[in-house]
Amino acid sequence: xxxxxxxxxxxxxxxxxxxxxxxxxxxxxxxxxxxxxxxxxxxxxxxxxxxxxxxxxxxxxxxxxxxxxxxxxxxxxxxxxxxxxxxxxxxxxxxxxxxxxxxxxxxxxxxxxxxxxxxxxxxxxxxxxxxxxxxxxxxxxxxxxxxxxxxxxxxxxxxxxxxxxxxxxxxxxxxxxxxxxxxxxxxxxxxxxxxxxxxx
Amino acid sequence: xxxxxxxxxxxxxxxxxxxxxxxxxxxxxxxxxxxxxxxxxxxxxxxxxxxxxxxxxxxxxxxxxxxxxxxxxxxxxxxxxxxxxxxxxxxxxxxxxxxxxxxxxxxxxxxxxxxxxxxxxxxxxxxxxxxxxxxxxxxxxxxxxxxxxxxxxxxxxxxxxxxxxxxxxxxxxxxxxxxxxxxxxxxxxxxxxxxxxxxxxxxxxxxxxxxxxxxxxxxxxxxxxxx
Numbered sequence: 001x002x003x004x005x006x007x008x009x010x011x012x013x014x015x016x017x018x019x020x021x022x023x024x025x026x027x028x029x030x031x032x033x034x035x036x037x038x039x040x041x042x043x044x045x046x047x048x049x050x051x052x053x054x055x056x057x058x059x060x061x062x063x064x065x066x067x068x069x070x071x072x073x074x075x076x077x078x079x080x081x082x083x084x085x086x087x088x089x090x091x092x093x094x095x096x097x098x099x100x101x102x103x104x105x106x107x108x109x110x111x112x113x114x115x116x117x118x119x120x121x122x123x124x125x126x127x128x129x130x131x132x133x134x135x136x137x138x139x140x141x142x143x144x145x146x147x148x149x150x151x152x153x154x155x156x157x158x159x160x161x162x163x164x165x166x167x168x169x170x171x172x173x174x175x176x177x178x179x180x181x182x183x184x185x186x187x188x189x190x191x192x193x194x195x196x197x198x199x200x
Numbered sequence: 201x202x203x204x205x206x207x208x209x210x211x212x213x214x215x216x217x218x219x220x221x222x223x224x225x226x227x228x229x230x231x232x233x234x235x236x237x238x239x240x241x242x243x244x245x246x247x248x249x250x251x252x253x254x255x256x257x258x259x260x261x262x263x264x265x266x267x268x269x270x271x272x273x274x275x276x277x278x279x280x281x282x283x284x285x286x287x288x289x290x291x292x293x294x295x296x297x298x299x300x301x302x303x304x305x306x307x308x309x310x311x312x313x314x315x316x317x318x319x320x321x322x323x324x325x326x327x328x329x330x331x332x333x334x335x336x337x338x339x340x341x342x343x344x345x346x347x348x349x350x351x352x353x354x355x356x357x358x359x360x361x362x363x364x365x366x367x368x369x370x371x372x373x374x375x376x377x378x379x380x381x382x383x384x385x386x387x388x389x390x391x392x393x394x395x396x397x398x399x400x401x402x403x404x405x406x407x408x409x410x411x412x413x414x415x416x417x418x419x420x421x422x423x424x425x426x427x
Contacts, residue, residue: 032272040264040265061262062271065268124251124255125257127251128248128254172213182247
């Protein structure tokens with residue numbers, strides 16, 4: 001599988017989204033409800049993973065939808081709805097992260113120490129989340145949109161406002177830094193034998 | 201260890217995050233069997249992929265639908281979309297400012313070009329603009345009555361007049377009642393400074409208009425060629 005390349009105009013615009021937006025603009029609550037139900041998981045996932053804090057993510061998710069609904073008349077119906085909505089979510093997260101940056105963070109301090117070897121394997125997810133919070137914001141957004149939301153590089157580029165090639169570079173750097181972080185934390189690689197070629 | 205193969209592996213890892221696809225290439229697979237550094241990197245990335253699987257599973261599910269609808273409809277949020285939208289996206293304030301400035305400059309140009317020759321202002325009448333330019337509230341009646349020939353003062357005066365024109369609107373017409381405080385304040389009237397300014401700056405009209413256009417980022421006004 002290569003980086004998920006998809007053509008924006010052919011794949012992302014769904015007739016359903018445009019129809020739901022029209023319903024919203026015509027004052028139908030059902031349109032609001034359906035749009036929220038359709039995208040709230042995705043928006044919350046991005047916020048939760050970008051912010052690393054459930055309550056903040058809940059607040060930002062709701063704020064994202066409120067902002068989007070209030071600005072629906074500005075949405076260009078010839079463009080896909082999902083990247084437009086996710087751009088709002090990413091920007092709201094960036095704003096909150098910017099506010100947080102003015103306060104001292106404990107994440108970077110804690111991540112310098114090796115992990116407890118007795119911790120169960122399911123904490124691998126927590127270790128990854130901890131590592132994510134040490135990444136610079138562009139890399140983090142890119143990684144989350146690719147791995148968590150399974151978006152293609154072209155679509156991520158549209159959301160982050162950068163070329164597809166830049167997305168690939170950021171994604172690779174994010175992966176390298178996260179892998180390095182896990183190694184420094186003493187997380188032992190336990191890779192499926194069939195994946196790795198045998199050593200001669 | 202081959203440096204060429206190391207860089208080839210790195211290029212491939214950057215092209216695709218899918219490790220299965222990477223080792224599907226025989227040359228890279230062979231390289232991984234022989235290069236300890238690349239193999240370590242590969243193992244770390246494979247571990248990362250395992251972590252990603254667990255990380256995705258750990259994301260909680262949520263339902264904010266009712267909360268969002270409630271906030272939209274309970275009046276705490278302006279439910280603009282719940283009434284059919286009438287407010288279309290508007291141009292930015294910058295665009296409006298440029299348009300207003302262009303109109304104001306046009307009005308100024310008309311005023312200056314249509315001002316008839318008049319008697320010079322008696323030196324006993326202080327100029328409002330002199331207070332602006334001199335930075336002093338006191339005006340010496342013995343000073344020359346046209347201290348506006350330096351370019352800086354001209355632009356200050358023009359900007360001042362433009363701002364007044366924007367706010368004054370239709371009142372900015374030569375010949376308005378000079379006793380009207382609003383007109384007196386901006387120097388409009390039979391003996392107002394605006395008329396004097398027009399007469400003084402008449403030889404510089406073309407250059408001044410172009411400079412003003414540049415100053416306010418308006419489109420330059422096409423002038424007929426001078427004979």
